[in-house]
Amino acid sequence: MSYYFAKTISASFEDAIEQVTAALRQEGFGVLTEIDVSATMKKKLDKDFRPYRILGACNPQMAWQALQAEDKIGVMLPCNVIVQKIANDEIEIAAVDPVASMSSVENENLGSIAADVRSRLQKVIESLK
Numbered sequence: 061m062s063y064y065f066a067k068t069i070s071a072s073f074e075d076a077i078e079q080v081t082a083a084l085r086q087e088g089f090g091v092l093t094e095i096d097v098s099a100t101m102k103k104k105l106d107k108d109f110r111p112y113r114i115l116g117a118c119n120p121q122m123a124w125q126a127l128q129a130e131d132k133i134g135v136m137l138p139c140n141v142i143v144q145k146i147a148n149d150e151i152e153i154a155a156v157d158p159v160a161s162m163s164s165v166e167n168e169n170l171g172s173i174a175a176d177v178r179s180r181l182q183k184v185i186e187s188l189k
Contacts, residue, residue, distance in 0.1 A: 063161065066154035067185045068146065073111045076143050076151040076188075080115065083187045084141070087180040089117040092138050111145040117155075122177050129169040136161055139181060153188055155181040 069076060081091055093116030101109040116138040126133045141155045158181070162174040 063157055064154045065157060065182055065185055066152055067188055068150055068152045069188050070149045071151050072149070073143070073145050073151060076153060077113060077115075079188055080141060080143055080153055080184070083184040084115070084117050086187070087184050088119045088121065089139070089180070089184070090120070092116045092118050111143075113143045115141045115143065117141050117181075119177065119180065122173060122180075125173050126170060129173060130165060130167045133162075133165065133170070136165075139177060141181070141184075153185060155185055157181075 069079075071079065084091060093114075095114040095116075097112040097114060098109040101107045117140070118138040123137055126137070136158075139156050139158060141153065144152050144154075146152050158174040158177040159171075162170050
């Protein structure tokens with residue numbers, strides 16, 4: 061089982077971020093955190109790194125359900141989505157597969173919640189152009 065699903069699109073990096081954010085919104089997710097990995101590597105290590113952003117996406121209703129089922133599940137929230145430049149106009153977007161990540165939690169009540177989140181994140185990835 062893969063721990064993520066991904067798609068490569070032709071777009072500028074900033075356009076890809078906007079597309080992903082809009083697609084997440086369509087599926088009920090907001091972006092709680094945004095980590096600019098390339099800027100962080102430059103600042104902390106003085107290393108150059110390709111444009112790479114981690115978006116911490118959260119669907120409040122799904123998060124509420126997960127927290128009601130498992131009080132420590134917050135260690136796995138929010139759902140990370142990465143946007144990275146892999147070539148001139150090629151951008152890869154990848155999202156965590158919550159079913160794969162939650163399989164390590166021994167709580168059968170999380171299964172249907174994780175499946176719903178997976179379905180929504182897959183729709184996000186599939187909708188990108």
